[in-house]
Amino acid sequence: MNPRRIAADFGVFARGYVRNRVGLFFALAFPVIIILLFGAIYTTAGSSTAPVVVQDLDPGGASSQQFLAILNASHDLSLSFVNASVGNLSSYLTSRGLTAGLVIPANFSARIAANQSAGVVVYTDPGQASVAGTVQGVVSASLVELNLERTHTPSLAYPIARNVGSPIFTDIDYLVPGLIGFTILTSPMFAMVELTATYRKEKLFRQLSLTPLTRGEWLSSKILWYVVLTLISAALMVSVGDLLFSAHARLSWGMLPFLVLGTFLFVSLGMLSGSVTRTPETAAVVGNAITFPMMFLSGTFFPVQEFSPALQAVAKVLPLYYVIDGLNSVMLFNDPTRALTDALVVLGISLVFFLAALRAFRWRDE
Amino acid sequence: MPRAVEVRGLVKEYGALRAVNGIDFDVEAGSVFAFLGPNGAGKTTTVEVLEGLRRATAGSVSVLGLDPWSQGSELHRRIGVIPQEFRFFEKITPGEAVAYYAALFDRPTLVDAVLERVVLLDKKNDRFENLSGGQKQKLGLALALVSEPELLFLDEPTTGLDPHARRSIWEVIRALRREGRTIFLTTHYLEEAQLLADRVAIIDHGRILTSGTADSIIAEFGRPDRLRLDGPPELAEALRRTTGRPVRYDRGRVEVEVGGREEFVRLLSAAEASGLPWSNVTTVRDSLEDVFVRLVGSMDEGEVRAAALPSGAGGGR
Numbered sequence: 001m002n003p004r005r006i007a008a009d010f011g012v013f014a015r016g017y018v019r020n021r022v023g024l025f026f027a028l029a030f031p032v033i034i035i036l037l038f039g040a041i042y043t044t045a046g047s048s049t050a051p052v053v054v055q056d057l058d059p060g061g062a063s064s065q066q067f068l069a070i071l072n073a074s075h076d077l078s079l080s081f082v083n084a085s086v087g088n089l090s091s092y093l094t095s096r097g098l099t100a101g102l103v104i105p106a107n108f109s110a111r112i113a114a115n116q117s118a119g120v121v122v123y124t125d126p127g128q129a130s131v132a133g134t135v136q137g138v139v140s141a142s143l144v145e146l147n148l149e150r151t152h153t154p155s156l157a158y159p160i161a162r163n164v165g166s167p168i169f170t171d172i173d174y175l176v177p178g179l180i181g182f183t184i185l186t187s188p189m190f191a192m193v194e195l196t197a198t199y200r201k202e203k204l205f206r207q208l209s210l211t212p213l214t215r216g217e218w219l220s221s222k223i224l225w226y227v228v229l230t231l232i233s234a235a236l237m238v239s240v241g242d243l244l245f246s247a248h249a250r251l252s253w254g255m256l257p258f259l260v261l262g263t264f265l266f267v268s269l270g271m272l273s274g275s276v277t278r279t280p281e282t283a284a285v286v287g288n289a290i291t292f293p294m295m296f297l298s299g300t301f302f303p304v305q306e307f308s309p310a311l312q313a314v315a316k317v318l319p320l321y322y323v324i325d326g327l328n329s330v331m332l333f334n335d336p337t338r339a340l341t342d343a344l345v346v347l348g349i350s351l352v353f354f355l356a357a358l359r360a361f362r363w364r365d366e
Numbered sequence: 367m368p369r370a371v372e373v374r375g376l377v378k379e380y381g382a383l384r385a386v387n388g389i390d391f392d393v394e395a396g397s398v399f400a401f402l403g404p405n406g407a408g409k410t411t412t413v414e415v416l417e418g419l420r421r422a423t424a425g426s427v428s429v430l431g432l433d434p435w436s437q438g439s440e441l442h443r444r445i446g447v448i449p450q451e452f453r454f455f456e457k458i459t460p461g462e463a464v465a466y467y468a469a470l471f472d473r474p475t476l477v478d479a480v481l482e483r484v485v486l487l488d489k490k491n492d493r494f495e496n497l498s499g500g501q502k503q504k505l506g507l508a509l510a511l512v513s514e515p516e517l518l519f520l521d522e523p524t525t526g527l528d529p530h531a532r533r534s535i536w537e538v539i540r541a542l543r544r545e546g547r548t549i550f551l552t553t554h555y556l557e558e559a560q561l562l563a564d565r566v567a568i569i570d571h572g573r574i575l576t577s578g579t580a581d582s583i584i585a586e587f588g589r590p591d592r593l594r595l596d597g598p599p600e601l602a603e604a605l606r607r608t609t610g611r612p613v614r615y616d617r618g619r620v621e622v623e624v625g626g627r628e629e630f631v632r633l634l635s636a637a638e639a640s641g642l643p644w645s646n647v648t649t650v651r652d653s654l655e656d657v658f659v660r661l662v663g664s665m666d667e668g669e670v671r672a673a674a675l676p677s678g679a680g681g682g683r
Binding site: 004005007008009011012013015016019020202203204206207209210211212213 | 453454467
């Protein structure tokens with residue numbers, strides 16, 4: 001491996017790529033457009049106040065009524081109410097993708113009246129620190145105000161902080177890692193399938209084989225280029241998701257193995273597909289046949305958890321599933337153990353495809 | 367003279383098909399060697415073996431003293447190859463392409479000098495996709511020259527080019543020869559081979575039919591020289607009677623085979639003596655193309671005659 005030759009091939013390929021506006025559009029602009037479209041679909045009209053679901057188990061109680069009036073007067077929270085029939089509020093919040101809630105206990109007013117302490121349970125999502133801080137701050141201040149007005153004892157009514165049962169993520173949160181996976185899949189796959197078949201047809205490989213450039217160097221420069229492209233694309237998508245739709249997905253160093261290994265995997269798979277087919281037209285068909293089912297079944301647009309068990313089983317044999325699952329693990333769930341497992345699976349599959357591609361792909365014939 | 371290429375008993379088989387069937391030839395260093403043959407004759411296969419792109423089934427091949435297959439990497443640093451209809455990355459300019467090759471070959475980047483050599487400097491910043499066919503071939507030549515090769519393989523370098531572009535490529539080839547480089551040329555244009563090559567080999571059905579200088583091949587396999595003159599059909603008949611030689615007549619043109627200078631004089635005297643009108647006397651000699659067509663047998667004799675004398679082939683009236 002000669003870094004100078006890899007750099008030269010990288011440079012000439014990158015120039016050609018950047019000058020091809022169609023390729024650049026599909027690599028960078030298209031995923032962002034999809035985020036905008038899906039983001040608009042997923043997001044309902046938003047509010048600048050923090051939404052809080054209130055489960056008042058002491059309806060009509062004097063203290064609970066007063067407490068709610070103080071909360072409403074703050075104008076920082078947007079209250080909605082559920083009754084006791086919804087059961088556990090934490091589960092209710094989780095199931096609806098809601099991030100904050102309050103439970104006023106059944107004997108709240110009676111205990112305050114009896115000068116006994118009473119706790120209000122405040123559910124927040126630690127993943128949304130600013131919303132959680134607002135809700136906890138407003139609720140605490142409102143309880144202090146209630147205490148002072150009714151009992152002159154500052155700590156009689158107090159907040160009990162709880163996290164929502166599990167981190168709450170909405171479809172837009174899953175969409176960002178999903179679309180990064182989409183880019184990792186489509187940009188190198190489509191390009192390498194087409195490139196491999198066309199270079200062979202136009203005898204460009206034959207020409208390159210007459211230079212000191214090796215197959216490994218050629219492939220390395222392609223992987224390097226698509227890693228760079230994927231990094232730019234990932235940064236764009238995370239920024240758009242965050243700025244426009246407040247998506248939770250964040251840039252993290254943990255993404256790197258998936259951006260690199262995922263690209264390595266699909267450059268190799270693209271090269272393999274292009275090498276085993278005879279014409280660019282057949283190669284395109286094979287590329288589409290591999291790419292499209294994988295795109296829809298691996299959690300690109302919708303979380304795999306929402307699939308039927310049968311489809312989930314299918315998803316788990318697709319390499320893109322592990323790329324997206326790994327990205328979800330590092331960008332949403334902060335689960336390094338799961339991410340490591342996913343990364344190892346992606347590495348294993350990548351090596352298999354890489355070796356198969358090198359075997360199928362020849363500079364020269366016997 | 368040292369040999370740049372030595373081929374002995376070369377055989378190349380693709381399964382049951384024997385594409386090259388035990389051929390021998392040499393190419394002298396510093397010469398232009400033209401390798402000719404019809405489509406499917408084994409020409410491209412032979413060249414690909416010489417370039418180290420295919421492995422020989424049997425026989426020995428030495429190019430610049432190296433085995434092209436096992437020592438391909440070393441050989442590729444010393445040869446330049448211009449494929450037929452040279453292709454490159456569409457969005458890249460000739461300047462960038464030369465710089466790219468210079469980096470691959472670890473050569474100093476003298477982009478302008480290389481492009482100037484092939485008369486392409488004015489297109490340095492144009493994208494490959496916008497170059498004409500001739501300019502693309504010139505870029506192929508430029509890239510082949512980046513490594514300062516001792517031996518250049520040119521595979522039909524002027525196919526599909528207009529006459530001006532062809533002549534421009536010929537000039538570059540002549541200049542390369544003057545620099546002492548060896549040129550291995552395959553071409554369908556026999557005129558091109560005759561003009562440029564020091565030696566020629568003709569291959570068909572995987573065998574070398576003949577090799578040598580163009581003149582020696584024409585002398586060995588060509589038809590006798592002919593005297594051609596314009597006149598009536600009666601003149602053809604009169605000359606046949608007088609000389610006893612084969613005479614052909616076609617649309618006011620009479621053609622008679624002649625053996626030497628004396629016969630020319632005798633024929634003209636016979637034409638004059640016939641009392642018939644005649645004019646426009648020329649002598650006709652077989653070209654390499656005529657010999658090639660005859661040797662490879664790809665056209666029957668009638669077609670050869672038709673090619674030599676347009677329509678109405680046949681002697682006498």
